[in-house]
Amino acid sequence: MSRADDATLLRPFRPMLWLVAAAVFMQMLDTTIVNTALPAMAADLGQSPLRMQSVVVAYALTVAMLIPSSGWLADRIGTRRLFVAAILLFSAGSLACAASRSLDALVAARVLQGIGGAMLLPVGRLAVLRAVPRSAFLAAMTFVTVPGLVGPLIGPALGGWLTDVASWHWIFLINLPLGVVGGIAALKWMPDLRAPVSRFDGAGYALLAFGMIAVSLSVDALSGHSPRRAALVVLLVAGLVALVAYWLHAARAPAPLFPLTLFRTRTFSIGLLGNLFARLGSSGMPYMIPLLLQVALGFPATQAGLMMVPVAIAGMFSKRIVVPLVQRFGYRNVLVVNTVLTGLTMASFALVEAGQPLWLHLLQFAVFGAVNSLQFTAMNTLALRDLDGSEASAGNSLLSMVMMLAMSLGVATAGGLLGAFSGGEPAGTAPMLSAFRWTFVCIGALTLASAAIFAQLGRTRRISERVVDTADQA
Incomplete structure (x- = not known):
């Protein structure tokens, strides 16, 4: 089908697609905007910047916990009601985050925000799946995916800039006007779709x-x-x-909730387990890098955020080469080699020192972004490639849950290692930089070790653009 045909089929659904795209943007932006502001939050709340991982863990864990129930709730109360409720909860959580005066209050507010954020993407994707004709589904999902790629691109830089020119509170307050407009738009354009529900497990x-x-x-x-x-x-x-x-x-x-028959599919089992253990290391990097730049090297928040832009840009470009690489070398070879490269690249951050040229930092960050993004896309497509029918939906939900759980565990692990190695040393000292170095070595080793999981694959070369698109949504 041509692009013109896709545009014609999608025209009646454009308002809904824009609405879902905006929701995806909000959720992905909030996932990445917080990391750069953590040192400023710590200073304002009287905490150590190395003990702020619970702010990230609370959100990711809440999202992971609620993913299994999102589809059942949407069928039970309707996509419109649940989507509007998700926007309201996300906005209320954002306001509570900005009003927090202690770390405990901020973590509790992040849980509330996570309850709303957990529903935005699954319910929006479900509405698109049921409302848009199957012949135009891929084009529709591509349309709503693009903002999700833009969120991580601008999130760290925007978070750093808002922290420097205003205060960290504004990284949450900017969600409020988006929430008001999104709630009104959802009442008007989100279809009220329901389906018969079975008994919830x-x-x-x-x-x-x-x-x-x-x-x-x-x-x-x-x-x-x-x-x-x-x-x-x-x-x-x-x-x-x-x-x-x-x-x-x-x-x-x-x-x-998730039938065990899913694990009879070998590619799904390996893809899911590989996702969990490979992400234990790599999920800590978006948390660790801004801390390294600000706490150990003394970068201002804006500059630390801008340093993350090459990671996102390189990641967007590396997605384009996944299909030809797998078709030529197979999943096993691509994932084993790239997992090793990802682990080594993460460990290479132990070599970062004050006074190194900027171009060297940018090159290192771009290489990490490229291999890390390629790793995610290849792992996700491997997990979903052989699932059909009802298994595809359950497998996609389980994969999404595992990804968010791995993010929570990855940040907690990185924070734990950093706290253990730092021993309470003040920011900017040589022992502090040493603590970061050893933490990068450890989480790099965790990722590198997961290559043994992908080594259990047989010969698998087939890959489709449909699976790539679905996996990027997981």
């Missing part, structure tokens, strides 16, 4: 949610110097037990 959801929360919070809390270490270890073990219990529950439940 409440027991399975409770086990899965508790497991994710317990594991993430215990890993995050272990990064501090809490005297209640024994209780945190118990919480960690309890979370792992809950995840195992969910696995056993899903094996006998008539309609589990």
Whole structure:
């Protein structure tokens, strides 16, 4: 089908597509804009900048926890009501974040914001899937995807600039006018789509949610110097037990959240596990790099944010070469080699020093952005490539949940390592820079080790643009 035909088919749906695209932009912007402002938040709230990972973990964990229920809720109460509610909650959470006067209040507000953010992308994507003709679905999803790529491009720089010229509060306050306009637009243009719902797997959801929360919070809390270490270890073990219990529950439940039959597809199993463990390292990088630049090297927030632009630009361009690389060398070779390159590139940040030329920093950041983006796209397409029918929907939801869970665990792990290596040293000191170096080496090693998972693949070369597009939405 030609572009002109796609444009004709999509014309009646343009207002809805713009609405969903704006929601995707809001969510992706908020995911990346916070990292650059963390040192300023820490100074204002009387905290160490190395103990602010809970601000990121709270949002990512909340999104991961609510993804499994988003589709069922949309079918139950309708896409319009849930989408409007998501915008209102996201906006209310943003206002609460800006009004926070303590770290605990900010984390609680981020949870509220995450509840809204968790629904924006899944419900918007579901509305597009059901409203747009199948022949124009790929074009529609491409239309709403582009703002999601722009968000990470401008998020860190915008966060740094707002922090320098105004205050960190404005990285949340800018969501309010977008929320008001989006809520009004949703009432007018979001279709009220529903579908018959089966009984929700409440027991399975409770086990899965508790497991994710317990594991993430215990890993995050272990990064501090809490005297209640024994209780945190118990919480960690309890979370792992809950995840195992969910696995056993899903094996006998008539309609589990995620059927275990998904794991009979070898490419899905390897792609999902590879996603989880590879992202444990790489998910900490957007949190670590702005901290390195500001806390250890003394960069202002605006400059630190602008330094992240090459990461996003290189990542956007590297997506274009995934298909030809896989078709020529196969998933196994591409992922094994690129996972090693990604781990080594992350570890290379241990070589960063004050006084190095700017071009060297920009080159290093661009190389990381290229291999990291290629890694994400290849892992996601591998996981989804052999799923069809109802399995494709369940697999995509599970992949989305694992990605957000890995982000939460990755930031918690990076924060824990940084806290352990720093030992309370003040910002800008040589021991502080050493702590960053060892943390980069460790998270690079975590990513590099996950290459062993992708080495278990057989020969897999087939890849389609449809799967690439779907995977980029996961």
